[in-house]
Amino acid sequence: MHTVHEAPLTRSVEDYLKVIYHLSSQGGFAATSDIAAMLEVAPPSVSGMVKRLSETGLIEHVPYRGVQLTQQGRRAALKMIRRHRILETYLTQQLGYDWGGVHEEAERLEHAVSDRLIERMAGALGEPRYDPHGAPIPTAAGEIEETELLSLAEAPVGADLELREVGTQDPARLSYFAEQGLVPGARLTVTDRQPFNGPTTVRLESAGVRVVGRELAQALRCLAAAR
Amino acid sequence: MHTVHEAPLTRSVEDYLKVIYHLSSQGGFAATSDIAAMLEVAPPSVSGMVKRLSETGLIEHVPYRGVQLTQQGRRAALKMIRRHRILETYLTQQLGYDWGGVHEEAERLEHAVSDRLIERMAGALGEPRYDPHGAPIPTAAGEIEETELLSLAEAPVGADLELREVGTQDPARLSYFAEQGLVPGARLTVTDRQPFNGPTTVRLESAGVRVVGRELAQALRCLAAAR
DNA sequence: AGTGTGAGTTAGTTTAATCTAAATCAGATC
DNA sequence: GATCTGATTTAGATTAAACTAACTCACACT
Numbered sequence: 001m002h003t004v005h006e007a008p009l010t011r012s013v014e015d016y017l018k019v020i021y022h023l024s025s026q027g028g029f030a031a032t033s034d035i036a037a038m039l040e041v042a043p044p045s046v047s048g049m050v051k052r053l054s055e056t057g058l059i060e061h062v063p064y065r066g067v068q069l070t071q072q073g074r075r076a077a078l079k080m081i082r083r084h085r086i087l088e089t090y091l092t093q094q095l096g097y098d099w100g101g102v103h104e105e106a107e108r109l110e111h112a113v114s115d116r117l118i119e120r121m122a123g124a125l126g127e128p129r130y131d132p133h134g135a136p137i138p139t140a141a142g143e144i145e146e147t148e149l150l151s152l153a154e155a156p157v158g159a160d161l162e163l164r165e166v167g168t169q170d171p172a173r174l175s176y177f178a179e180q181g182l183v184p185g186a187r188l189t190v191t192d193r194q195p196f197n198g199p200t201t202v203r204l205e206s207a208g209v210r211v212v213g214r215e216l217a218q219a220l221r222c223l224a225a226a227r
Numbered sequence: 228m229h230t231v232h233e234a235p236l237t238r239s240v241e242d243y244l245k246v247i248y249h250l251s252s253q254g255g256f257a258a259t260s261d262i263a264a265m266l267e268v269a270p271p272s273v274s275g276m277v278k279r280l281s282e283t284g285l286i287e288h289v290p291y292r293g294v295q296l297t298q299q300g301r302r303a304a305l306k307m308i309r310r311h312r313i314l315e316t317y318l319t320q321q322l323g324y325d326w327g328g329v330h331e332e333a334e335r336l337e338h339a340v341s342d343r344l345i346e347r348m349a350g351a352l353g354e355p356r357y358d359p360h361g362a363p364i365p366t367a368a369g370e371i372e373e374t375e376l377l378s379l380a381e382a383p384v385g386a387d388l389e390l391r392e393v394g395t396q397d398p399a400r401l402s403y404f405a406e407q408g409l410v411p412g413a414r415l416t417v418t419d420r421q422p423f424n425g426p427t428t429v430r431l432e433s434a435g436v437r438v439v440g441r442e443l444a445q446a447l448r449c450l451a452a453a454r
Numbered sequence: 455a456g457t458g459t460g461a462g463t464t465a466g467t468t469t470a471a472t473c474t475a476a477a478t479c480a481g482a483t484c
Numbered sequence: 485g486a487t488c489t490g491a492t493t494t495a496g497a498t499t500a501a502a503c504t505a506a507c508t509c510a511c512a513c514t
Binding site for chain 2: 490491492493494495
């Protein structure tokens with residue numbers, strides 16, 4: 001299949017595709033209002049963009065239901081996600097950025113970098129497979145690892161887990177997690193959970209005991225630990 | 228003096244300021260048509276932008292004469308030039324870019340990077356004073372070295388020179404110069420010049436003899452060599 | 455089945471940057 | 485000094501992305 005001439009996507013289009021990817025990743029449709037909320041934009045702006053995106057074949061729109069990415073749209077979204085995650089990894093490992101601030105910087109840069117630069121960065125880093133928060137980095141070919149992870153808020157008491165991904169971009173939460181030793185790779189055991197969706201208590205293998213409120217626990221995504 | 232709240236400049240505004248800086252650097256005014264030519268934009272677009280820029284106090288406009296930067300405009304322009312040159316230096320030294328292509332990449336990135344990132348890059352490079360083409364890098368405080376250089380097209384026969392700056396962004400010319408050993412720091416002696424603005428012949432201290440056409444020679448900016 | 459509510463869409467305006475075509479100015483030429 | 489010419493500006497249209505206000509749809513509830 002020949003490479004088709006593709007007009008460069010504008011900043012906005014790229015952002016829409018990324019949030020549609022995230023919102024529809026758990027199957028199903030992304031709702032107009034959710035897209036609007038994530039982009040901090042009024043709902044009619046979304047309707048307008050949705051019209052253009054479906055005209056150009058990047059999304060499928062079912063009026064009053066929501067939207068889904070087409071193959072083409074998914075490819076474009078994964079490309080932006082790769083850019084974002086490579087940038088975060090590079091800024092962290094090569095330029096001393098900490099968890100706070102990387103996201104914002106990457107968010108701006110991802111629209112300006114060339115494929116060539118991203119691949120140079122990836123090369124300099126040794127083709128990393130995960131970003132600093134533990135999220136998988138799509139390959140240049142557009143494939144992404146899809147591992148089922150279990151949020152710490154749902155993990156059963158007694159489970160031995162490995163923390164794989166810290167699923168937030170909020171700098172305050174990120175630095176709090178980092179302080180608490182709650183970083184990708186940490187081994188932990190769930191020792192308790194308060195009733196009615198209360199906080200989860202865990203024992204960290206290499207540190208002490210932590211009590212994590214439900215909302216925070218939802219961001220911590222784990223895998224059953226290999227023993 | 229307190230830092231005034233400054234609205235972030237758009238991509239376009241920044242580009243206009245940069246070319247106005249370059250066009251008016253040899254004193255005097257930048258002409259509408261020259262700005263239009265450098266930005267590859269129609270002259271009326273320049274008139275429109277000039278109106279807005281002078282309203283916001285970044286330039287001084289004398290109708291039918293041209294424009295000049297104000298102090299504020301000059302500061303903004305030098306900031307962009309610093310970003311551009313730090314980026315070119317970083318891409319070249321840390322990510323293996325060669326002379327061709329760096330310019331284009333930096334041109335896009337300079338609008339997206341934060342001051343913080345630029346200063347990290349500058350730090351990683353050891354606060355470089357010159358970019359890969361030999362152009363001086365403005366300091367973070369907004370000062371730029373202004374050394375009088377002599378274009379090779381004007382240098383008298385017999386002069387011993389040090390090549391300081393290769394003043395072009397054209398990738399083809401840049402790689403040609405690099406092949407010929409005409410890079411910043413090269414020592415050379417002017418041995419001949421053909422009449423009527425003909426080519427200049429130079430002997431390179433560490434290589435052989437080169438004949439350089441007038442147009443190319445204009446891009447090579449030199450300093451009288453220390454002996 | 456009728457209706458109310460909130461989500462979604464349409465209509466029409468705004469802002470920034472561009473364009474083409476038309477008008478105007480300034481300096482050079484005769 | 486009148487005129488010509490090319491550079492510059494003004495006028496008006498276009499595109500992309502956003503907004504507010506007003507309308508419409510789908511679906512849940514009685």
